[in-house]
Amino acid sequence: MGNLFLPKEVRLGQNRVDELVEIAEALHMKKAFVLYSKSAVGQRLTTLQAQFTQAVFYGMPKGEPTTTMLQVALQHLMSEQCDGVIAIGGGSVMDLAKALAVLAKMPELTLSEIATTKKVERLPLVAVPTTAGTGSEATMVTVIIDEEKCMKLNPGHPALIPDVVILDAILTANVPKSVTAFTGLDALTHAIEAFVSTNATPLSDFYALEAVRLLTDHIEIVYEEPHNLAAREGMLLGSFYAGIAFSNASTNLAHATGRALGTKFHLPHGQSVALMHPFVVEYSMESCRERYDEIAEQIGLEQGEQLILYLQGLNDQFGVWQSAKNVVDQLTVETIKDMTKSALNGNGILTNRQVPTAQQIEQLFIQLRKRLQHKGDFAWYN
Ligand SMILES: NC(=O)c1ccc[n+]([C@@H]2O[C@H](COP(=O)([O-])OP(=O)(O)OC[C@H]3O[C@@H](n4cnc5c(N)ncnc54)[C@H](O)[C@@H]3O)[C@@H](O)[C@H]2O)c1
Ligand SMILES: [Zn+2]
Known part of the structure; x- marks a missing residue:
């Protein structure tokens, strides 16, 4: 006996990150919120910005994601009226993106409630890991530090699994x-x-x-x-x-x-x-x-x-x-x-x-x- 929850589509291979625009279109994203790790994306940022003229680019603040970072990023996403989320980074970036995609659609939910809510909706979500890694691109979990409680919340729900994953090893080549x-x-x-x-x-x-x-x-x-x-x-x-x-x-x-x-x-x-x-x-x-x-x-x-x-x-x-x-x-x-x-x-x-x-x-x-x-x-x- 067993159940298995997986992303819907996985693209493996070098330079497949170049297919992001096509993927965003297929997911009907008109204005994507691209959350990225500055150290991972580096000089690719200019190329990405040229490809994604409509997207909003948001560099992930330093450190593992916190409830404060989530609130600040969420406000930005909402004020820009983005309709999809793309994460390019390590587990920190992907986890923040997963939580954002849900809370943008269901702002009344708290993080902890995600796990106990039957029908969780979210914006279309693409994950591009740049570390190997947390595996967050495949998981139904997001890990966010609750600064007040001084503990890591890690709610799980199948809706947190991204729609599309790109596994492009080139992005991991400069990891320290x-x-x-x-x-x-x-x-x-x-x-x-x-x-x-x-x-x-x-x-x-x-x-x-x-x-x-x-x-x-x-x-x-x-x-x-x-x-x-x-x-x-x-x-x-x-x-x-x-x-x-x-x-x-x-x-x-x-x-x-x-x-x-x-x-x-x-x-x-x-x-x-x-x-x-x-x-x-x-x-x-x-x-x-x-x-x-x-x-x-x-x-x-x-x-x-x-x-x-x-x-x-x-x-x-x-x-x-x-x-x-x-x-x-x-x-x-x-x-x-x-x-x-x-x-x-x-x-x-x-x-x-x-x-x-x-x-x-x-x-x-x-x-x-x-x-x-x-x-x-x-x-x-x-
Ligand atoms: N959701 C899940 O299923 C899951 C599973 C395990 C861990 N996590 C969480 O993931 C977070 C950790 O993620 P992580 O271990 O990937 O680290 P990270 O995302 O915090 O990245 C570590 C450092 O490496 C840098 N970096 C990332 N990619 C790079 C690249 N290609 N080149 C150069 N620098 C790069 C980042 O900017 C950061 O400074 C933690 O919060 C952890 O709790 C989540
Ligand atoms: Zn782990």
Whole structure:
């Protein structure tokens, strides 16, 4: 048994971003709201603006999307009377675009109500990812930081899945090394967590395993050879498949704890998830050893247990542990308690095969602190 929700149309290949005008026309957009990442679009902006004479271009402010950014962008979209949304950027841009497309059509809705509303309408929506990635182009989720509550809201609804997706690896070729690593590890975490989720189905498993294969085949290559477009395309397709997998299954404890960690210390999403994932796999191993064995087989490892060292090794190789050095001193008893509470309030707890207690979540953060202090031995003995 299972259900699978997918975008209606996907265009894969280099330079396919040039087809945006034609796609916008096919979706009957007369005046598109093009939300873009300045660093991703760069010099292409002039060409795009020349192609889209009627469109309104809106550069995404820095950082992951917040409720304030959403309100400001929404006002702009409404005052310009745009009738479609095009996102060109990483997960931050795509998530803001997804929320905008809904709220422009249903301004009375709050973000949290999206998940519980039966019929959600939105403007036509096109997503062009420039990181590989969150997979947001494939998912029924938008993640927006609620500044007042100091937590990430992540309402889900099938209406949030874009109509058309363009997977053009050229757009990812200039992603900085650290973003390549963080976003690639995020995608791998999506694939693995979807496969071990209690909500996994044969439909989501298919995408999860193929994503694991594609991502692990290419992640080290794109880190070392940023302009290797074949490898960039492998990552882009892998992150898209991982998005399909987790959108139709779920993410789990690495995301629940990673979201809490990232929100507390303002770390990028992929970095915070990658920091937690090895500990979560170790903690969850007993509860679904056979599933981890299948994942290990995709990577060419002998058994699931080796996944822990594999993920730890990627974090070493990509400098992920090192990148979080400055949070060690802030991982106090108090902040760990706060993050545990916030993790328990978010998604990904009940779908973990081994449902954690508050104390066990605290232990995951303590494991992280020990690892960052180079004292961790990666054993789950406490
Ligand atoms: N909706 C979903 O299903 C889903 C899934 C996972 C994560 N997320 C959310 O997505 C957000 C993170 O997205 P992300 O990891 O893609 O990072 P991001 O979109 O925040 O981008 C990271 C940085 O890279 C830059 N960048 C993006 N593309 C670039 C390019 N091609 N060249 C140069 N620089 C580029 C951006 O400007 C930014 O500074 C978080 O808010 C996270 O919670 C959403
Ligand atoms: Zn993620």
